[in-house]
Amino acid sequence: MGIVERKEREREEMRKLILDAARKLFLENGFDKVSIRNIADEIEYSPATIYLYYKDKNELFFALHQTAFTKMIEEFAPIEQIEQPMDKLIEMGRLYLRFAFENPELYDLMFIMTAPIDALECREDIWDDGDRAFSILQQIVQACIDTGTIKHPDAEQAALMIWSSVHGLAALHLRRRLSMFGEEHVKTLVDETFNLFLNTIKKGL
Amino acid sequence: MGIVERKEREREEMRKLILDAARKLFLENGFDKVSIRNIADEIEYSPATIYLYYKDKNELFFALHQTAFTKMIEEFAPIEQIEQPMDKLIEMGRLYLRFAFENPELYDLMFIMTAPIDALECREDIWDDGDRAFSILQQIVQACIDTGTIKHPDAEQAALMIWSSVHGLAALHLRRRLSMFGEEHVKTLVDETFNLFLNTIKKGL
DNA sequence: TTGTTTACTAAACACTGTTCATTAAGTTTG
DNA sequence: CAAACTTAATGAACAGTGTTTAGTAAACAA
CATH class of the missing domain: 1.10.10.60 (Homeodomain-like)
Structure with missing residues (x-):
């Protein structure tokens, strides 16, 4: 039946x-x-x-959090077509920042709000989405190391440094901590800072 | 009278x-x-x-936000004694991260929560604290540029890149987005990543 | 001493997340 | 088919939230 x-x-x-x-x-x-x-x-x-x-509102927000990760990872699809690992990395950074700017609420939910994380610490699958997204980054960084465009041998460390730098930029903007530079040209400021970051890691990482 | x-x-x-x-x-x-x-x-x-x-709860949190900035800036005092600008910069980064780890609620209030910012956009003095703290960083970065330890000529851009990188690390930790690496050794992971960032900017910025 | 200003509060309003006893509908069994 | 059981849905309540307002009592000025 x-x-x-x-x-x-x-x-x-x-x-x-x-x-x-x-x-x-x-x-x-x-x-x-x-x-x-x-x-x-x-x-x-x-x-x-x-x-x-x-179960409660947090669990509902966690489910929303999951769909947001799926959406972001889908938007990363185009980087598969790129040959050079460093170009892949750069494009991934751009797509990440664009996602944050175009989907501020979703980005907030994924990386800033505590709601989807609270009281779900018991669950095994909380970090699955985060892990999945991070390992995409880490693989690209590993490829950069393998081809010699990144010298630092630890891909996890390098990936975390890159993630936190780009997240920092997104988070400061989304939580309106860059408004002191003038709300109107925050976008260009972020782009310039991102480019400076790229140049710095190309030379120094 | x-x-x-x-x-x-x-x-x-x-x-x-x-x-x-x-x-x-x-x-x-x-x-x-x-x-x-x-x-x-x-x-x-x-x-x-x-x-x-x-006026309301947000204004109360803004007042708290102000005292938190005063506290953080006080903790930066020791860097005045350091001679080399790059050493100053490094120590400031360390003190910043330490403040974030030792005063998670205050750091959150200062750089992540929207409460102290919301509905106060009209006020002129909202960004005074943030500006004051950022200009300390920017001055040190400028000194690094003047002494040639940083090559990039734009101190504001360089300072913003440094701030957002360190903030990213602090914010990911405070909002529990680094727990997937294992909650217990997050502190060492952050320290390692911070050191990697320092090496990167020393070579590449 | 009278009149006025000031400081304070009780009570209410419109919300919030969450729980629970009760009802109504769907499903299984005799 | 009817009775017994299971499940889905809800109205109402609980305990909390930020905030406003009308009213009171004390402090001050005339």
């Missing part, structure tokens, strides 16, 4: 319905406007129903 | 009383536990009273 399969399917559909409503509200109105009651209104169910499909 | 002066003084004392209670709760129990009612309980006044001294 396919009833249990149908139930399973309906359950997944409901989880998706909730998640999509949450994403819609999140992208339209920002983090603060995503309340359980707002989501419930959006999908025309009672607030309590959401708790039948997600 | 000194009544208006005394009133002024009493007003400042009350602002300080509220601020100190807020800081106490903030450092003891974290951001979430600092509610207007908690602060009111702590100082044995009604919640509404706080609104006679601070």
